[in-house]
Amino acid sequence: MNPKLAEFLAGCRDEAPLQLGVIPFGMIYGIAALAAGMPAWLAQAASAVLFAGASQLVIVQMLSAGAGLLPMALTASLLNVRHVLYSMSVAEYVRHLPRRWRLLLAYLLTDEAYAVAILRYQQTARPAPVHDSTGPATTSDPASAFSAPATAGEAAPDLRHWYFLGCGFTLWACWQLSTAAGIVFGATLPPEWDIDFAVPLTFIALLTMLTRERAGRAAALMAGLAALALAALPYKLGLVAAIVAGLFAGVWAAHRKPTRDEKP
Missing domain, CATH: 4.10.860 (DNA Excision Repair, Uvrb; Chain A)
Incomplete structure (x- = not known):
């Protein structure tokens, strides 16, 4: 299998279990957005453009309460300050990437994606070449199967950003689909199905990882x-x-x- 594809799929696989909490979270947002008077297309577009679950939910709740633009902007900004720390944490691992890659990963940098991707970066060091006179260079790190083979004297390429991409894409796709499900099917959910529990459970799961x-x-x-x-x-x-x-x-x-x- 192509090493890049293998890294991407590994990120998708490791991110998948966290979607059990993301799905009801996204549905809650979709339901709350419609209840706040947002058109369905705008609620869905917010998930695609903003892609900020907690902030989206807080904004629609404040919108329902009749809050002004300034309090909503201030609250959303403070909620997202944590992403500055996320960015600082992963910067050393992605600074070598082209700008287009860094912009893409910055867009996908959310709580769940960060929690999984940063563990990969911390647990799997970039492999260094080991010179072997009988053949091409090999890596000293047995966990470096995620990298493509290196030629003699060259470091194996660091493909961990493909893992990061897999984490972020899985979360992004799940968030879009769960938002759509909340918009389309939210009104048909029985009132006794209290799915609000998904929000704290999602962050508790992240807490155990971080x-x-x-x-x-x-x-x-x-x-x-x-x-x-x-x-x-x-x-x-x-x-x-x-x-x-x-x-x-x-x-x-x-x-x-x-x-x-x-x-x-």
């Missing part, structure tokens, strides 16, 4: 504590404050040097 490092654990702990402590604030400002607190805690933990008895 709290393996000290920075992730610090950000999750601080954000959780802040959300509980500030839950009584009006307009759900406690969640906004929790996001900011979690970001600061994560940055602080990332730059703090661990002590001798402390695990990284």
